Structure formats: C-alpha cells, structure tokens
Amino acid sequence: MRLLHTSDWHLGQHFMGKSRQAEHQALIDWLLDQVEAQSVDAVLIAGDLFDTGTPPSYARELYNQLVVRLHAAGVALLLLGGNHDSPATLNESRELFARLGATVVAAAGDDPAAQVVVLPRRGGGAGCVVCAVPFVRPRDVLRSQAGQSADDKQLSLQQAIERHYAAVHAAAQAEIAALPGRLPIVATGHLTTVGASASEAVREIYVGALEAFPTAAFPPADYIALGHIHRPQKVGGLEHVRYSGSPLPLGFDEAKQQKEVLLVDLDADGLQAVTPLPVPRFQGLVAIAGNLDSLSGAIGAAAAEGTRERPAWLEITVADDDYLADLPARIEALTDGWPVEVLRIRRQRGDAVARLAATAGETLAELEPDEVFARRLEHEALDDALRAELTGRYRAVVAGLRGDDA
Missing domain, CATH: 3.60.21.10 (Metallo-dependent phosphatases)
Incomplete structure (x- = not known):
C-alpha cells in the first residue's frame, strides 16, 4: 500500500x-x-x-x-x-x-x-x-x-x-x-x-x-x-x-x-x-534584506526565480537606510527592468520601534511570565530550531517550578 x-x-x-x-x-x-x-x-x-x-x-x-x-x-x-x-x-x-x-x-x-x-x-x-x-x-x-x-x-x-x-x-x-x-x-x-x-x-x-x-x-x-x-x-x-x-x-x-x-x-x-x-516551486517567492547598496545584487539574484510572464514576488527588509522617506521610490528604481514584483517593504528599525511602542504602556506586573519570555525572544535573530529548543527549555523549567510549588 x-x-x-x-x-x-x-x-x-x-x-x-x-x-x-x-x-x-x-x-x-x-x-x-x-x-x-x-x-x-x-x-x-x-x-x-x-x-x-x-x-x-x-x-x-x-x-x-x-x-x-x-x-x-x-x-x-x-x-x-x-x-x-x-x-x-x-x-x-x-x-x-x-x-x-x-x-x-x-x-x-x-x-x-x-x-x-x-x-x-x-x-x-x-x-x-x-x-x-x-x-x-x-x-x-x-x-x-x-x-x-x-x-x-x-x-x-x-x-x-x-x-x-x-x-x-x-x-x-x-x-x-x-x-x-x-x-x-x-x-x-x-x-x-x-x-x-x-x-x-x-x-x-x-x-x-x-x-x-x-x-x-x-x-x-x-x-x-x-x-x-x-x-x-x-x-x-x-x-x-x-x-x-x-x-x-x-x-x-x-x-x-x-x-x-x-x-x-x-x-x-x-x-x-x-x-x-x-514539490517544484511554481511561483518565485523571495525574502531579501540589506541596505540600499547591497539590495541591488540581491534583487538581481531573486530575479532568477521569475519570468516576464510570472515575476518573482519579493519581500524586502531595508536596514541602515530604512529612515529614508522616499524608500519605496528608491526600491522601485532598484527593481526596474527585473522580472520581480515587490509585495512588501519592511523597515528594520521601524518594525522594532513599532513593537516597542505597542508595549510602552505595559509594565512587568501586567504581563504573565510566558508573555515576557516570548517578547524577549522576538528581539533575537534565532533560527526556528534554536527558538523551539529555548522555548522547550523554558517550559520545562516553569513546569519544574510549578511542581516544586505544589
């Protein structure tokens, strides 16, 4: 069978x-x-x-x-x-x-x-x-x-x-x-x-x-x-x-x-x-990151996954230059002529600031320990395996402490 x-x-x-x-x-x-x-x-x-x-x-x-x-x-x-x-x-x-x-x-x-x-x-x-x-x-x-x-x-x-x-x-x-x-x-x-x-x-x-x-x-x-x-x-x-x-x-x-x-x-x-x-890739889907100087080469490499009839879809995370007000126009200029289509532009520091602003009014007393741990992990660049391992160790420690309290 x-x-x-x-x-x-x-x-x-x-x-x-x-x-x-x-x-x-x-x-x-x-x-x-x-x-x-x-x-x-x-x-x-x-x-x-x-x-x-x-x-x-x-x-x-x-x-x-x-x-x-x-x-x-x-x-x-x-x-x-x-x-x-x-x-x-x-x-x-x-x-x-x-x-x-x-x-x-x-x-x-x-x-x-x-x-x-x-x-x-x-x-x-x-x-x-x-x-x-x-x-x-x-x-x-x-x-x-x-x-x-x-x-x-x-x-x-x-x-x-x-x-x-x-x-x-x-x-x-x-x-x-x-x-x-x-x-x-x-x-x-x-x-x-x-x-x-x-x-x-x-x-x-x-x-x-x-x-x-x-x-x-x-x-x-x-x-x-x-x-x-x-x-x-x-x-x-x-x-x-x-x-x-x-x-x-x-x-x-x-x-x-x-x-x-x-x-x-x-x-x-x-x-x-x-x-x-x-499974073959039927649609180019690429996430790239860098400053404006390095993005040009990354966009060219991503273009290899697209065609004129079916451009590759891009998510671009901009570092260092993410403060620029005309960032979308600059990204458009970098991608001009390539078989790519930008679906999302992310500003690296802007995303971090937004996350901090959203929690600025909170105090530790208002958060559960699990929430504090999860939010701390959000600020680390970890691969999925390490993130899962750290989460598992944290839960094991918490479970042990709860057992001791009982």
Missing part, C-alpha cells in the same frame, strides 16, 4: 493582494503526474484544504477537479477537515464525492466508527485502516466547567482528545478484526504536537484550544499523518510521526523551505518507508 500524505493546501488563499490559483492548478497537475509515476494507491490530505470557511468559487472548482481526476486515475482520496475549513462547506458535497472514491471527514463526531476509513489499493482489496481524526474543536469533545483555570482547561482538553483518539482506535481495531489478514493502521491529526516547529503563516488554532498535544498521547499506529504545521518534519525524531508541511510556501518566512509531499509505504508488517517527494 502506497499512501501520499499531504496537508495545508489553503486553496483560495489571498496572498498580499495576489491569487494563488495558477500555483494550485500547477500543483494539481504535478500531483496527478506523481500519482501515476509513483504508483500511489491513495491520497490523504490532513486538513486545511481551503484557506477560509467560505472559499471563492475558483477554489471549489480546483477541489472538484482534484476529486474527479483522482477518481479517473483509480486513486482513493481521504480528506480531513482543518481549523481553516468549514465542516458545513466540506460536508455539502461529501455524499456526492463518496461516489467518486473520495471520503470526507469534516469534523469530529460522537460516533467513533464514523471516523474509521478503510483505504483500498488500486488493484482492489483493503490497503490500510485509518483513524481519520480531523481538527478537533473543544466543543466536539468537551463540555466546559465553571471555575476552571487556563491550565485546567488545557489539561481537560488534552485528556478529552486523547480519549477521542482511543475510541476511534478501538473502532479501527474492531474493523480490522472483521477483515481478512493483518492491515496496517494509520492515524491522522490536524494540531500542534510537542516539539513541532511552526512558521508565521500558521495562525493560532483556536482561542483557548490545546497548545500542543503530546506525541505519547496518540494511539498506537504504524504511521501518524499530521497537518497544521507548514514545515515538513518528523516529530520528536520519530520516523512514523510526520508533518508533510504545506506544498506551497504560504508566507515569506517559508520562502527558503523545500516543500514536499510524503510517499508512505505500508504492508502487513507495518511501516516500510517514508520518502519525501520535493
């Missing part, structure tokens, strides 16, 4: 006034080519198919096209709802798409068996059983209680989600018992796990929702296909727990990432291999 794991397509994204329609169309064309070339049996999209709950008509057309073309190729599709997706929007075509070999699980429900999906192999017969858990909203699994602290609510939600996974896993085992032979189990999720590295394009899941779900709380599964974090990665170094990441860069901070989808090979003995499949 070969599964293609992807997530976070964000169809319909309006990116700084630009449509991503052409990129998503190119992505679908490329994906269908890979499905054939790599002999994929089923495609799994782990949430956030759409960017908003009310996607534009062209985004729905792309979705419909994907379903129809995968059906024509004899490839099953499993689609999970994400925090950006509207369950009502996904469910409106669920029964129709079921006739085309596509299974939609838009939201967590009361019946665990409804979230158990048997994915077939192309040649016929069951290939794997999926605990198809979408983005879990607190109201799906939890009833709030008066008087709970924020920490109590976090713990209650974590425990409720863990119970939900356990119930779906038990239903999956019952399904396997009724089928001939041993089938591998795949679990899904659209959430943040402990140790995952995010990006600025990942918006908060839900006010008051779970910050990070412990990896150990997932049910035993041969492979765990995750969505929500846009950076492709293993979780906690575990081979079988993976974020595929988004196939397109959804923010300038993702511009240097190599995007990918994952080919997951499973058989009766479990997980055999996970193979990253690099």
Whole structure:
C-alpha cells in the first residue's frame, strides 16, 4: 500500500493582494503526474484544504477537479477537515464525492466508527485502516466547567482528545478484526504536537484550544499523518510521526523551505518507508534584506526565480537606510527592468520601534511570565530550531517550578 500524505493546501488563499490559483492548478497537475509515476494507491490530505470557511468559487472548482481526476486515475482520496475549513462547506458535497472514491471527514463526531476509513489499493482489496481524526474543536469533545483555570482547561482538553483518539482506535481495531489478514493502521491529526516547529503563516488554532498535544498521547499506529504545521518534519525524531508541511510556501518566512509531499509505504508488517517527494516551486517567492547598496545584487539574484510572464514576488527588509522617506521610490528604481514584483517593504528599525511602542504602556506586573519570555525572544535573530529548543527549555523549567510549588 502506497499512501501520499499531504496537508495545508489553503486553496483560495489571498496572498498580499495576489491569487494563488495558477500555483494550485500547477500543483494539481504535478500531483496527478506523481500519482501515476509513483504508483500511489491513495491520497490523504490532513486538513486545511481551503484557506477560509467560505472559499471563492475558483477554489471549489480546483477541489472538484482534484476529486474527479483522482477518481479517473483509480486513486482513493481521504480528506480531513482543518481549523481553516468549514465542516458545513466540506460536508455539502461529501455524499456526492463518496461516489467518486473520495471520503470526507469534516469534523469530529460522537460516533467513533464514523471516523474509521478503510483505504483500498488500486488493484482492489483493503490497503490500510485509518483513524481519520480531523481538527478537533473543544466543543466536539468537551463540555466546559465553571471555575476552571487556563491550565485546567488545557489539561481537560488534552485528556478529552486523547480519549477521542482511543475510541476511534478501538473502532479501527474492531474493523480490522472483521477483515481478512493483518492491515496496517494509520492515524491522522490536524494540531500542534510537542516539539513541532511552526512558521508565521500558521495562525493560532483556536482561542483557548490545546497548545500542543503530546506525541505519547496518540494511539498506537504504524504511521501518524499530521497537518497544521507548514514545515515538513518528523516529530520528536520519530520516523512514523510526520508533518508533510504545506506544498506551497504560504508566507515569506517559508520562502527558503523545500516543500514536499510524503510517499508512505505500508504492508502487513507495518511501516516500510517514508520518502519525501520535493514539490517544484511554481511561483518565485523571495525574502531579501540589506541596505540600499547591497539590495541591488540581491534583487538581481531573486530575479532568477521569475519570468516576464510570472515575476518573482519579493519581500524586502531595508536596514541602515530604512529612515529614508522616499524608500519605496528608491526600491522601485532598484527593481526596474527585473522580472520581480515587490509585495512588501519592511523597515528594520521601524518594525522594532513599532513593537516597542505597542508595549510602552505595559509594565512587568501586567504581563504573565510566558508573555515576557516570548517578547524577549522576538528581539533575537534565532533560527526556528534554536527558538523551539529555548522555548522547550523554558517550559520545562516553569513546569519544574510549578511542581516544586505544589
């Protein structure tokens, strides 16, 4: 059984006034080519198919096209709802798409068996059983209680989600018992796990929702296909727990990432291999920084990612010369004649001043320790790995202190 794991397509994204329609169309064309070339049996999209709950008509057309073309190729599709997706929007075509070999699980429900999906192999017969858990909203699994602290609510939600996974896993085992032979189990999720590295394009899941779900709380599964974090990665170094990441860069901070989808090979003995499949860049997206003297060369290098028909999109952060009032005009002169389009100009010191001004009226007494730590990190130029490590160490120290106080 070969599964293609992807997530976070964000169809319909309006990116700084630009449509991503052409990129998503190119992505679908490329994906269908890979499905054939790599002999994929089923495609799994782990949430956030759409960017908003009310996607534009062209985004729905792309979705419909994907379903129809995968059906024509004899490839099953499993689609999970994400925090950006509207369950009502996904469910409106669920029964129709079921006739085309596509299974939609838009939201967590009361019946665990409804979230158990048997994915077939192309040649016929069951290939794997999926605990198809979408983005879990607190109201799906939890009833709030008066008087709970924020920490109590976090713990209650974590425990409720863990119970939900356990119930779906038990239903999956019952399904396997009724089928001939041993089938591998795949679990899904659209959430943040402990140790995952995010990006600025990942918006908060839900006010008051779970910050990070412990990896150990997932049910035993041969492979765990995750969505929500846009950076492709293993979780906690575990081979079988993976974020595929988004196939397109959804923010300038993702511009240097190599995007990918994952080919997951499973058989009766479990997980055999996970193979990253690099996704081509369909639209030049480049973030550059420097003073006016150095920017000219950087703009020329960025132009290599664009064409006259499809210029590269730029974010330019200006240092040293960022005080100049005519900065936009100077940037325009530097880019004149190059196949680039500037979508955002940032003034390095101006951004820092704005952040300081926004907090000037606050005192330490008004802030929680977590807020002080987070704001201190904002003033450091750290890579994502080091930032995540420091945050993890901080939380471990705080947890230890709270344990001592208890």
